[in-house]
Amino acid sequence: MTALGDDVARVAPDLPLRANLSALDNIALIPLYQRHYDAADSARQALAMLDALGHATIAPLRDPDMTPAQRFVTQLARALMLRRPRLVIDRPGAMLYDVPYPDFIRRLAAQPAMSGTWDIYDFSWNQVLYPR
Amino acid sequence: MRFLEASIESLGAKITGWFAVGYGTFAFLGRALLLLLDRTTWNRATFDVVVKQVYFTAVQILHVFLGYALIISWLIVTIILSTAREFGLTEFAMEMTIRVLVLELLPFLTALFVALRSGSAINTEIALMRVNNELDALAHCKVPPMQFEFLPRLIGGVVSVVALASLAGLLALLLAYLSIYGLSMAGFEAFTRTVARIFDFRIVAGLAVKCALFGLAVTLIPVTAGLETPKKLFMVPVSVLRGMMRVFFAIVAIEVLSLALKYI
Numbered sequence: 200m201t202a203l204g205d206d207v208a209r210v211a212p213d214l215p216l217r218a219n220l221s222a223l224d225n226i227a228l229i230p231l232y233q234r235h236y237d238a239a240d241s242a243r244q245a246l247a248m249l250d251a252l253g254h255a256t257i258a259p260l261r262d263p264d265m266t267p268a269q270r271f272v273t274q275l276a277r278a279l280m281l282r283r284p285r286l287v288i289d290r291p292g293a294m295l296y297d298v299p300y301p302d303f304i305r306r307l308a309a310q311p312a313m314s315g316t317w318d319i320y321d322f323s324w325n326q327v328l329y330p331r
Numbered sequence: 332m333r334f335l336e337a338s339i340e341s342l343g344a345k346i347t348g349w350f351a352v353g354y355g356t357f358a359f360l361g362r363a364l365l366l367l368l369d370r371t372t373w374n375r376a377t378f379d380v381v382v383k384q385v386y387f388t389a390v391q392i393l394h395v396f397l398g399y400a401l402i403i404s405w406l407i408v409t410i411i412l413s414t415a416r417e418f419g420l421t422e423f424a425m426e427m428t429i430r431v432l433v434l435e436l437l438p439f440l441t442a443l444f445v446a447l448r449s450g451s452a453i454n455t456e457i458a459l460m461r462v463n464n465e466l467d468a469l470a471h472c473k474v475p476p477m478q479f480e481f482l483p484r485l486i487g488g489v490v491s492v493v494a495l496a497s498l499a500g501l502l503a504l505l506l507a508y509l510s511i512y513g514l515s516m517a518g519f520e521a522f523t524r525t526v527a528r529i530f531d532f533r534i535v536a537g538l539a540v541k542c543a544l545f546g547l548a549v550t551l552i553p554v555t556a557g558l559e560t561p562k563k564l565f566m567v568p569v570s571v572l573r574g575m576m577r578v579f580f581a582i583v584a585i586e587v588l589s590l591a592l593k594y595i
Contacts, residue, residue, distance in 0.1 A: 216468070217468075219456070233473055
């Protein structure tokens with residue numbers, strides 16, 4: 200999975216958030232360092248992304264203070280901020296153990312601002328969770 | 332015979348290990364220096380992190396540090412003055428105070444203070460970042476850890492140690508004057524003449540370089556020690572222990588080298 204190319208943004212248990220940064224700062228790092236926006240602009244973009252996912256209220260939380268679902272949303276927002284053509288959610292069950300996760304991801308993907316290809320890689324025994 | 336063989340093997344492994352650590356540290360420093368020369372490094376984001384580092388390393392502890400410097404300086408000045416009076420060497424007390432306190436003891440104690448407070452924290456944080464894959468996550472997001480995490484800490488360490496040692500030195504000078512001459516301005520001319528005689532260009536440059544090297548040692552070594560940590564949580568305390576021992580040896584080595592260059 201780690202061998203996926205640079206055109207893939209991953210949300211995975213082995214790609215955690217920076218523990219001493221808030222959700223907002225974790226996401227704002229991308230425009231700040233990749234697209235050289237200033238801190239205020241980067242924070243605005245990060246907040247807009249969290250808002251688009253319906254979780255603007257988690258912006259000030261740090262990793263240890265988040266629920267698994269909030270942590271997942273932050274990781275997802277960070278991955279979406281990368282603006283890569285493909286998004287891979289790797290083993291969601293390992294990250295979303297506090298919510299019924301296929302529904303939770305479906306609800307996030309259904310937000311009006313979401314677009315692009317989302318792939319979910321999960322264990323074969325969880326196949327029953329995904330209706331065809 | 333077997334014992335001798337094992338001892339030589341173990342010694343060889345230790346020496347090779349030391350060289351590997353030394354090479355790793357200097358290679359990392361080289362990469363950091365090259366990045367410093369790169370124009371793209373100097374963006375607003377890096378500058379903001381540097382300012383934050385200086386705040387956490389120097390400004391946040393300023394009142395505690397100045398209190399500590401004040402007590403140490405007062406004690407040393409009192410000891411030097413009473414000893415000088417006892418031996419009838421009062422005219423050398425000022426010079427002695429400046430040489431012992433401002434040039435040697437305060438920069439050394441500043442480096443130890445910053446190493447114990449910030450160096451250990453940096454070592455722990457980098458080790459945890461490595462163990463928790465946070466560095467891999469930054470690499471996946473194409474956020475350069477050197478620019479975002481490491482370089483600001485190195486710059487912050489150097490700026491903080493130089494600034495704190497300078498402040499402590501100024502405080503010690505003021506305290507020395509007050510202890511010798513009291514609130515009178517009568518000794519001001521003699522005092523400034525002594526200060527000017529001691530602080531020639533060579534001494535000031537040497538002091539600045541020494542403080543900068545101290546600052547580099549208390550941040551560079553913890554960063555590289557943290558990066559060497561195997562990806563196992565129980566290795567984090569071992570990494571901090573190793574890092575802090577290396578910092579201590581580096582600080583002592585810099586001090587000994589500086590003394591040797593000055594007085595031998």
